[in-house]
Amino acid sequence: MTLNDLLGCDVVTHDGRKLGSVIDVRLKTAGPAEPVQVLPFDALLVSRRSTGSLFGYERRREQGPALFAHFFRAIHREARLVPWSGVDQWTPGQTVTLKAGAAVTPALPEA
């Protein structure tokens, strides 16, 4: 299994509503003082579009220039962060189904 089997998968809620596609996976380390050995999944970044997602504007506020940031955040205004604990089922290369009541929050942190 590779990351490519997850990127681009459709993300649907437990009642079948499509939220978008997986554009990235947030990984967490054992802690800032720990060396990298394995990186467990922490959350999925989900958006209806993938254009420009590799610039990271839809998930970080501190990144400029402002014109690009405004443009790409407008494209990804519906980008969402879904904790991996809210994932019910993952069919590699196809679909990620969320649990009922999974916490779906905006990918861009509050200002």
Add this chain to the structure above:
Amino acid sequence: MSDSPDRVPRKATGEVSYDAALRLLDRQVIDSDGAFVCNVDDLEVDVSGTGPPRITALLTGPAALGPRTGGFIGRWMVATWRRLAPDQDPRPGRIDLHLIADIDSAIHLAVPRRRLAELADGDKGIDGFEQWARSVVIGRIPGARHDPE
């Protein structure tokens, strides 16, 4: 002599989270001597166990890049690589995460490139195709085995 993973010098990167595609995919991998090793073409995911899936290794080479590229070009890339590979069941180049010393705009390894094969746990590391091409193709070119006169 091969080191155990615990004897590879490592340090904390000081960060608690990484976005995989943004921070790891397509990044350059640099060895402990500062030399370029490869680009990260995909990441190995371990889904065994009860916890969440985990990234366990960096993958590199046409076998990792082809499926990401997709379509005819991706399939052609993998088929060509498989046809030219010396092994019956070739696998993409693999660098275990425990060999990473630091992650910034590039991924820095704790070991030199020449040691990757011996640390690859029986795999050919990242140089399988290059070793084959050097011995079977390049090495047979007249004059290839000595410095220019």
